[in-house]
Amino acid sequence: MGLLQNGQWVDQWYPTKENGGKFVREDARFRHWITADGMPSSQDIDASGFKAEANRYHLYVSLACPWAHRTLIFRELKSLQEIIDVSIVEPHMLHNGWEFEGKNQSAEATHILGSESDPLYAKDYLYQIYQLAAPDYTGRVTVPVLWDKLTKTIVSNESAEIIRMFNSSFNHITDNQLDFYPQALRSEIDSINEWIYSSINNGVYRAGFATSQTAYNESFDEIFTALDKLESILTEQRYLIGGKITEADWRLFTTLIRFDAVYVGHFKTNKKRIDDYPAISGYLRELYQIEGIADTVNFEHIKQHYYFSHANINPSRIVPNGPVLDYLAPHNREDI
Numbered sequence: 001m002g003l004l005q006n007g008q009w010v011d012q013w014y015p016t017k018e019n020g021g022k023f024v025r026e027d028a029r030f031r032h033w034i035t036a037d038g039m040p041s042s043q044d045i046d047a048s049g050f051k052a053e054a055n056r057y058h059l060y061v062s063l064a065c066p067w068a069h070r071t072l073i074f075r076e077l078k079s080l081q082e083i084i085d086v087s088i089v090e091p092h093m094l095h096n097g098w099e100f101e102g103k104n105q106s107a108e109a110t111h112i113l114g115s116e117s118d119p120l121y122a123k124d125y126l127y128q129i130y131q132l133a134a135p136d137y138t139g140r141v142t143v144p145v146l147w148d149k150l151t152k153t154i155v156s157n158e159s160a161e162i163i164r165m166f167n168s169s170f171n172h173i174t175d176n177q178l179d180f181y182p183q184a185l186r187s188e189i190d191s192i193n194e195w196i197y198s199s200i201n202n203g204v205y206r207a208g209f210a211t212s213q214t215a216y217n218e219s220f221d222e223i224f225t226a227l228d229k230l231e232s233i234l235t236e237q238r239y240l241i242g243g244k245i246t247e248a249d250w251r252l253f254t255t256l257i258r259f260d261a262v263y264v265g266h267f268k269t270n271k272k273r274i275d276d277y278p279a280i281s282g283y284l285r286e287l288y289q290i291e292g293i294a295d296t297v298n299f300e301h302i303k304q305h306y307y308f309s310h311a312n313i314n315p316s317r318i319v320p321n322g323p324v325l326d327y328l329a330p331h332n333r334e335d336i
């Protein structure tokens with residue numbers, strides 16, 4: 001794993017020493033917006049508008065990654081499958097970072113079913129896509145990447161913003177008017193997102209990537225305090241914000257679905273499993289059973305990625321066979 005420095009790939013692990021053993025996530029650097037008419041959006045930090053058009057954009061994802069998973073879910077829920085195509089990288093992220101399927105894969109990586117080659121430029125590694133967009137780029141090479149085929153650049157590598165674009169910018173093309181970020185609920189959604197991002201979505205990474213006991217303990221406590229609070233919220237109400245599924249639920253979902261399969265073991269977030277929380281686990285099953293969602297979940301990619309890629313956490317690279325999980329069992333949430 002590594003990053004680009006002035007456009008050159010450098011193989012190195014996350015620096016945690018200077019932060020007392022804490023993992024600190026870097027902000028995404030490509031932050032443009034696709035708008036319906038192509039006019040710059042007020043959220044676009046570079047004020048360059050990208051017009052919503054069918055088959056102009058391409059999504060590079062990993063099926064393992066919870067952030068990329070959000071974008072796949074929104075592509076599904078917002079009927080964008082036919083107009084935004086997707087490429088799936090190999091789950092093993094090694095010394096060249098994310099790799100495409102092909103003959104130049106790292107020697108120790110295994111070809112995992114479902115991984116794809118780069119259909120646009122036949123590149124071997126995702127960092128080469130970043131180099132195409134910005135030859136002198138400095139920063140991490142992350143998924144998801146929303147790519148513009150017309151101007152050959154990265155529109156965005158920030159999942160939180162990609163799902164907002166998917167939520168509304170293509171409605172006039174797809175005629176899908178579902179709204180997961182309705183005006184009236186925005187401030188409530190924003191504040192729940194912030195809490196869940198820091199304590200849970202990013203909390204599990206802070207626990208897993210911590211290199212000091214203190215840093216791990218801190219995140220561990222934060223995660224389980226938040227899960228206990230979530231359990232009481234979801235005992236009283238069906239979704240995070242009352243009776244309607246919003247963006248906040250989907251952002252939480254991608255962490256919950258990885259929790260028992262990977263985080264409990266690999267990231268040592270093992271005070272309880274999601275399965276031990278009756279309300280959260282029923283809620284998780286309900287979301288999983290919504291049409292189109294199960295197809296976005298690939299446990300093989302999820303487990304292979306974490307257990308195999310992070311050799312400093314799991315040097316043997318043995319990928320566990322369990323646990324047995326049944327997300328198709330009845331959720332019994334209809335009457336809440």
Ligand SMILES: N[C@@H](CCC(=O)N[C@@H](CS)C(=O)NCC(=O)O)C(=O)O
Nearest residue numbers: 065066067140141142143157158159
């Ligand atoms: N802020 C980004 C974070 C994405 C992210 O960190 N993705 C991970 C995979 S789960 C990644 O690609 N990491 C590679 C790296 O950090 O070098 C987003 O939400 O889109």
